[in-house]
Amino acid sequence: MKLWPHCFPCYDDGDRGNRFCAASDFSNDLLPSLGATAQQPPKLRKYLVSPYDPRYKVWEKFLILLVVYSAWICPLEFAFLRYLPRAPFVVDDVVNGFFAVDIMLTFFVAFVDKKSHHLVNDRKKIAVRYLSSWFVFDVCSTVPFHSISLLFNKHEHDFGFKFLNVLRLWRLRRVSSLLEKDIRFNYAVIRCTKLISVTLFAIHCAGCINYLIADRYPDPKRTWIGAVMPNFREDGLWIRYVTAMYWSITTLTTTGYGDLHAENAREMLFGICYMLFNLWLTAYLIGNMTNLVVHSTSRTRDFRDVIQAASEFAARNQLPRQIEDQMLNHICLRYKTEGLKQQETLDMLPKAMRSSISHYLFFRVVQGAYLFKGVSARFIQQLVTEMQAEYFAPKEDIILQNDSPSDLYLLVSGAVDILAFLDEAEQVCGRAAEGELLGEIGIMCNKPQPFTFRTTKLSQILRISRSRLLGIIQENREDGEIIRSNLQLVNV
Amino acid sequence: MKLWPHCFPCYDDGDRGNRFCAASDFSNDLLPSLGATAQQPPKLRKYLVSPYDPRYKVWEKFLILLVVYSAWICPLEFAFLRYLPRAPFVVDDVVNGFFAVDIMLTFFVAFVDKKSHHLVNDRKKIAVRYLSSWFVFDVCSTVPFHSISLLFNKHEHDFGFKFLNVLRLWRLRRVSSLLEKDIRFNYAVIRCTKLISVTLFAIHCAGCINYLIADRYPDPKRTWIGAVMPNFREDGLWIRYVTAMYWSITTLTTTGYGDLHAENAREMLFGICYMLFNLWLTAYLIGNMTNLVVHSTSRTRDFRDVIQAASEFAARNQLPRQIEDQMLNHICLRYKTEGLKQQETLDMLPKAMRSSISHYLFFRVVQGAYLFKGVSARFIQQLVTEMQAEYFAPKEDIILQNDSPSDLYLLVSGAVDILAFLDEAEQVCGRAAEGELLGEIGIMCNKPQPFTFRTTKLSQILRISRSRLLGIIQENREDGEIIRSNLQLVNV
């Protein structure tokens, strides 16, 4: 099934990919509309490529590398390398070639309609959509104006053509969407990577553009860089680049030392634009950071609140030491188990899947309990589906003597003491080992629990509510008889 | 019904507007108070205008254009254009004329009482409310003091009168409320637009005021602009405006290069006020950005958490590969469908509307199922009302063999394999096509499911719980008989 590639784009090429490529159909990951209007999944027409085709995805990833390359090189070339020979531009032309191929290809790639979530594979619609949206930008960003101008030896239009090259940055739109979907990486990591990239790219671009403005200004002394480095055009590339970056980041972080600052109207205008952009970038960075911080600390914070509330509750109502300890113990354990999100994960699954998992995990344990010796597999399967696993901290009461019976417990691991009040004092009557049932007499005979059950170690128990248990027994009368005889055999 | 214009103010003039203008009554969108105190909707008196009248709304939009114009021009005029001839002020007088008309009009527009949500259409109350709230400001901001002063040729009061013109900014209060309600635009887009506008306007105003302070200062050398541009009064308007904006944004973003800074007490005082304002504006920008970021990323973040929890759950309990895949598949699909918010939307609607939608979507599919051949339309309508649509990923179990029956499923689209354990191995017994029922034998005969049903493609099924189904059958005995005979016809 091709649902996977979309959700887990990276599993395609790894070891897992193979397991999923069998009887799959490209359109399966498109949800049909509800009910009566459901239609047959469309077939891809000839020569069209699915956007989920693994080969197309590899091509997209390759393009992203090229995009990153040209995004970083393009401003640098534009600002600092104006007097260089043609050589480095050969690489540019090759890169442009790949993008030209991509423009061609786009006419053959089906797309998913945003409104209906259906895959559109009509070639006319694909062409219309592309031509009416991104086509012009893509073409403008790909035509090698620079090389064309060199052919004609018309150097006077050089600047204008170079400016069109800046349109290559347009390609960056591809990078964003792909990163977000990849689940191999942690959410915070991807988010931070994206933000750092954007920040660095903004600094790089702004530095280059600001240098360019100074470089082209008629009076070099009245530029931001010329005011402190009068002969800056003779200085090395490295020192000029570092100075430009230094100005750029000083402005972006709003440090604004003022040692480098705008000297003429052009620079002021660029500074105004850059600072406006910075205002939003900074706010966006902080917004994202807040989001990550709030999300990552919420559990610890809630745990603290709960512990504090429990301590205060105990102090306020002068609860005995023993109960307070049990409470705090229990909350600590609960916090730990909730961190594993086991119950939430199970609750999210449909009934059949939950049954499979319960069957896999608990069938053998439940089958081993003396009460269920000899009952049908069907009965036990129905039983485990309704069971819930719980952890109990040491010295915690599972069942209290004289309470009305509401649940049946099965001790999976750990150890439990059986206690009873005799002669006004609590006395240990026995010890339940792993695999034993707790409270079955109360449940089956419908009388108050005769014993208190208290853990001595961290214990894992399975719990099933009385009403559900009786419901299952009622539906399987024969198994009910076996259980009743098992009960009498042991307890009489 | 005129509820619409209020919620969707823009639908008024578009194509939809017409459909709603029929039997509508202006006061319908005012909620009556609960129960016994409900009263008759009031009728609009003669000559009064409803605030929801489409013509009044067009007028309001036109005024907003004028407001924006005067908000931008007014500070500019005030600071930079002091020596200009009267010509441009003619436009001002025309604008003022429109606002004068609006002041008149306001006495005839009914208003909604904030406390009771009732429409007040008593002319006295309208007048009292307006006179006691905004009237004075509106008049002060409209009287063309400048032109009046020119009539009297008393130039010495020029500055004071100009200051009164600043009151025109008061009109900006109109802009805010209207934007927010328009649902044609995305929430984030509107929010960002508003914030950018406020930022730009603050920069513009502060720049103008700061220039004004320097311009009127007796010693031009000891002003923030005069310190670096000694003869700034002779410079062009453009360079002075850009410099003022540059100072303004340098201060707003807290970059503070220091190349332009306050030189005298007046400028310091204005700087203090502006920086205090900036502190709050910046905090407000960041607050809004955080809000948008947190809101827009919450779904992706939660999905990541869930996927991670499921993977860890599988690893921790050493679940077999097949179950783990099913789990992750299911969660991916669930994330996708939840993104569509179909169930939430349905749950929000009242029962009758939900019935209409279910009837429209599912009636035909359910009618086609063999079990419901020949039953009354009334029965099927009651059935579809209780049905829920669900998606199942490929290779997911819908029903597990031997489970107790709890729901009846109807396959709407996709394909399902029927499996059974024979000789200790799972074997495919058949294949359910679209429109077939799953698990009906278990439900109707009340015995454990005889087969496992597993999807082979992405499938959409309708689910109805056993108890609800039996409830409906019980209420419609004759239809119950037909169903029973249908069941026997096919399965015996």
Add this chain to the structure above:
Amino acid sequence: MKLWPHCFPCYDDGDRGNRFCAASDFSNDLLPSLGATAQQPPKLRKYLVSPYDPRYKVWEKFLILLVVYSAWICPLEFAFLRYLPRAPFVVDDVVNGFFAVDIMLTFFVAFVDKKSHHLVNDRKKIAVRYLSSWFVFDVCSTVPFHSISLLFNKHEHDFGFKFLNVLRLWRLRRVSSLLEKDIRFNYAVIRCTKLISVTLFAIHCAGCINYLIADRYPDPKRTWIGAVMPNFREDGLWIRYVTAMYWSITTLTTTGYGDLHAENAREMLFGICYMLFNLWLTAYLIGNMTNLVVHSTSRTRDFRDVIQAASEFAARNQLPRQIEDQMLNHICLRYKTEGLKQQETLDMLPKAMRSSISHYLFFRVVQGAYLFKGVSARFIQQLVTEMQAEYFAPKEDIILQNDSPSDLYLLVSGAVDILAFLDEAEQVCGRAAEGELLGEIGIMCNKPQPFTFRTTKLSQILRISRSRLLGIIQENREDGEIIRSNLQLVNV
């Protein structure tokens, strides 16, 4: 009851206060601990004052005025007024007098133990608590060291004594707690007021301290202010104060022009401390702003999401125009009514209070319905308690023909058309006026609804579920008989 003064401290002196001062007992607003450990509310001992005594509250408010006065004057005096004559210090001594009285008084004011929430009125405990916590600070901040030093004419210790006066700022701790509890003001307003006060106070203090450091520095040229204003000590108080404030806010907002900056190690050290503080203050401001923004925009944001989801749902499933309009209409109305939070407010109240309100609001309307003519008041009271008020937008279906009956509706206001499918087309059979019941035949005879009910105006209806209605009828057999005969009288 004196619970009120604590929650609504302002109601004390207003018109409402009188209604609550009757049979009240000071200790009522202290929650007893749960269950068995509950004890008698303690009586206040002689000469002790309750912290909730209205006269003590007035005294506290008066002190706050003094605190604010001394907080603003004290740094100013300390930094700028060093060469002034004794005169203004007389005011200081009077203020100190009041604080001395307050120190005395504190020994007679009972306090609430934070752990147990009990009021402690043992005089020893009060003294011990005060002596071991704030006593020393309070005394130090009150002793008029300055006046004492003047008595002894020892001017050399002047500086040290003045420094002790700074301890008066300690009194500010009183301001914070009182503001927060007052519900007369909007939450956002109070929060903003507090933040602005703190910001202004921080700016004021830092400016004064920084000036002080410069003023005492041996070499006036090597100070932050002396570097730009060489003879600053001769300048007027106003210009010095403005300059200090300007430096202070330039630093706080991190604008940092650099025209005024630290020149020696002392100033650098103070700058380090101030900037560290600013880092936290700014973060705190932004945190609070984010909090307010997120809170205030959440409803609008959610509404937008819901509207968008509903539109997409309709488009995706190709729902007919009529149903889509109904959906959007309903959601708009729902958003409006939810804004009033009527249901949430009712749900929060205990059952008896809910009954009172329902009785007050709905009793008369329900009594007027033909079905309940002649039934006992007790029956109607039980009925209204279970009723829920709902609003329906115009053209919305309340009941759908052939649906199974689940609720009984009573039209309170608005108008409803009664429709039925005759000859394959929907035809209007009648019109229900205000006060009429909808769907009572379906409910009472337990058969599918014979008619569709559709609103024509915005309508308010009362809804009671069938099971609850039948439950109440079953408990009041005689009333049930009356209802049945009423039903037959009208419908047969």
Add this chain to the structure above:
Amino acid sequence: MKLWPHCFPCYDDGDRGNRFCAASDFSNDLLPSLGATAQQPPKLRKYLVSPYDPRYKVWEKFLILLVVYSAWICPLEFAFLRYLPRAPFVVDDVVNGFFAVDIMLTFFVAFVDKKSHHLVNDRKKIAVRYLSSWFVFDVCSTVPFHSISLLFNKHEHDFGFKFLNVLRLWRLRRVSSLLEKDIRFNYAVIRCTKLISVTLFAIHCAGCINYLIADRYPDPKRTWIGAVMPNFREDGLWIRYVTAMYWSITTLTTTGYGDLHAENAREMLFGICYMLFNLWLTAYLIGNMTNLVVHSTSRTRDFRDVIQAASEFAARNQLPRQIEDQMLNHICLRYKTEGLKQQETLDMLPKAMRSSISHYLFFRVVQGAYLFKGVSARFIQQLVTEMQAEYFAPKEDIILQNDSPSDLYLLVSGAVDILAFLDEAEQVCGRAAEGELLGEIGIMCNKPQPFTFRTTKLSQILRISRSRLLGIIQENREDGEIIRSNLQLVNV
């Protein structure tokens, strides 16, 4: 049980520790995996140390002190103390010795596998894990390169060796994890402490490194510090350190006065790195602050909203003054009690623990009620388990006359008036004292409540729902008989 040490690491050495050290087993705090795969807790092998061993924890805390020491001293030494004699480095060597011991020790400390949460105590696995992760860093940060170089008298490699010393900062990773778990401190306090530490450390390090760069630069005049203090190398350590810190914090807070700024490419490069880091640190600080602010203000904010909604509800529906007062009273009380989180704490606990607490708190009160005189302890225990404690504000109705009975109330503390409508007016019929039952006649005889019960003071009541009470009576027939005769004895 050793669950405690992990959750409450500090309780180990305190007075509580002893109570928990008895029959404990180190592996108890590791959760076994669910169900069938549960295995025996592993035993620690010989010579291996548990990471939860209290002695190991003390050792870890001791190391943290050393880490903090070397983190602060190391940059200082590196930057400012280059010409000092060997003496102070002796301390360094001792510190290094302790860290060498720790490296040895780590090979003998078991660790918890992150994926499975199992404790790994295979010595090979421990070694492999350490060698493949942190070993190299730990060794590099511990070898006393400086002392080694001195032995060989090769001063030319001095700088490189010193740089390796910076690796000692690596040890800081230990500090973070330990702080977070300690519940003795408030969450906000710990969080703030951590953030302040990180901020101060960043400032310290950046200042030292920036000074170092200036110190090693060939031309002292062209350094950030040399430009304003030409002979800075001759100045005292104190003034140089303060200047470095001043630059550092001016940059970190983005104040950027510009009086000290980068003068050469090296400094610019470092400035770029530091400012990038600052951007993230500032965003992180703000994010944390927002988190704390939002969390700490949410309750007050919600309370305000609720009060406002209730007031508006009352105004909108013209509720009588008395009901409005009751509503506001109730909401105030509710806000107060919710602050104690008593119900949430109870709900979080398992049934047996809840029973214990209820038994402890309420048993005696319930036993004293006349209706339960003579019933078995078992009956009362089952009763108290189902009871809920509630607070009622003064003048609030608990039960309304004629309402259908749904709950039985027991007055624990406070006072209640019994009212009835006689001759169209409410008249006081009696007064219920503490320990009395309210509404028992309605419940037991199943007829509408004959009286209204209204509190006169703040009252605490226990509530049990009718259905649960009848359920318990049905299960204990003999006790039911006693109750019935008790009822007749009093009320007939």
